[in-house]
Amino acid sequence: MKLSDIRPNLGANKRHKRVGRGPGSGHGKTAGRGHKGQKSRSGGVKNPARFEGGRSTLLMRLPKRGMKGQSHGELKRVEYQVVNLGAIAKHFTSGEVGPEALAQAGLVRPGYPVKVLAMGQAAGLKIHAHKFSQAAIEKLKAAGGEAVVLEEA
Template structure:
């Protein structure tokens, strides 16, 4: 057996039907599209349409849920706060809040509050009044001699 001798089995493939090539071809005149109507014409795009019956994609339930009153927090790492202190944008003696971080340019929008995350290193002794803080962030702040006060009912995580 040679590569150029390989063939499909007899009857395994068919030639394509050439529609609209005379009545004797079996697919002449209307070309298998029936008579009149939208789908007999070219350019038809009625993908989900089921003849007026409620389409399947509308019969199935929607998935997922988006909380209408979800709390959107800014997340700030303690390393970024230390950079702002080093640059002189944050005052060491003042309490770090949502408003002071916006004023310092650490965050752009106040949103619903700030959550402090523990990536980076904090050397400055700062007191925080924030919506949330991770355990590692609280440890790092207290290790530097600072204090964390949590506002609202945002759980630690």
């Protein structure tokens, strides 16, 4: 057996049907599409999965709710990384703590604004964050610490 002897299996390579090439072909005139109607015309059904026979699609009939932003897409929300005072107190005992230090300790993901919440016991730390809950500020002051609000980028 040589490379030139190799042939595809019988029936594996089938010629495509040439339609609309006159009455002698057997697929002339209507070209196998029947008579009239949407499916016989060029263009036909654009998206068969969503198509409902010409009536208004389900997607169009459902009520649209929610706020739309000034630009296309959803409203942009600031996604804060939250961290509790108790978690900060476990990792840090004294000094100043900022978002970079919190990210290095694995308490928050880097690159996001940080919000400090009041759960747990507070240590006397000076904490730099983008936002604080009111209870967290009060707990920090009671423990002899300080809450420093950072400007958002």
